[in-house]
């Protein structure tokens with residue numbers, strides 16, 4: 001389960017409306033990428049879905065249930081932050097277990113989930129290290145592990161690779177795509193990088209000043225960009 005629906009969602013900060021009324025359906029199991037230039041509202045939209053920001057109006061439902069007023073921890077979604085959001089003084093094991101300890105989960109279940117995530121992410125040999133003793137890619141995997149253990153209905157990524165170097169970024173893109181294939185859980189991935197969008201997405205949502213310019217598969221957008229903004233941004237020959 002992991003279908004997310006936005007109905008006439010708007011967001012204003014003070015007098016400034018950064019998201020005009022917006023409708024969007026994200027299908028269960030899809031890898032959806034929000035792409036657009038800096039400041040177009042990608043993070044705001046993701047934070048609205050996560051519940052980290054309140055909508056100004058409109059409705060957000062998850063698997064058919066209205067979650068507009070539900071606090072973030074109760075939405076069943078997991079936000080993956082950049083790797084620098086790890087706790088430097090805690091071991092990898094404790095970093096990954098952190099959300100489960102907060103939820104007061106039973107210790108045996110915590111161990112089971114942490115070990116499962118570590119195995120999926122090739123971190124089993126690193127559980128007793130601290131983040132400072134890991135490579136950038138390993139730290140990013142720990143950040144993802146912290147989301148996996150919650151067994152969320154969807155993963156939300158906000159430019160998770162932007163502070164990694166170019167070579168590592170390519171590798172982590174592949175790892176996240178691979179993880180999506182293995183888990184088949186809904187993923188929403190925010191980036192301003194067209195290449196990332198075109199290579200990772202099942203479905204791309206092109207945003208421009210808070211407005212959805214087009215939604216489609218990478219090939220659909222490439223072949224049939226709706227306007228010059230999409231064509232220019234995606235790099236279509238139009």
Ligand code: ADP
Nearest residue numbers: 013014018036037038039040041042043044045
């Ligand atoms: P993106 O992630 O695409 O770069 P954001 O969602 O961060 O864009 O920002 C969209 C717009 O909303 C920008 O104009 C930004 O300045 C504004 N904005 C975002 N968060 C806040 C906030 N907490 N207070 C005021 N304005 C904000």
Ligand code: MG
Nearest residue numbers: 042043044158
């Ligand atoms: Mg952003």
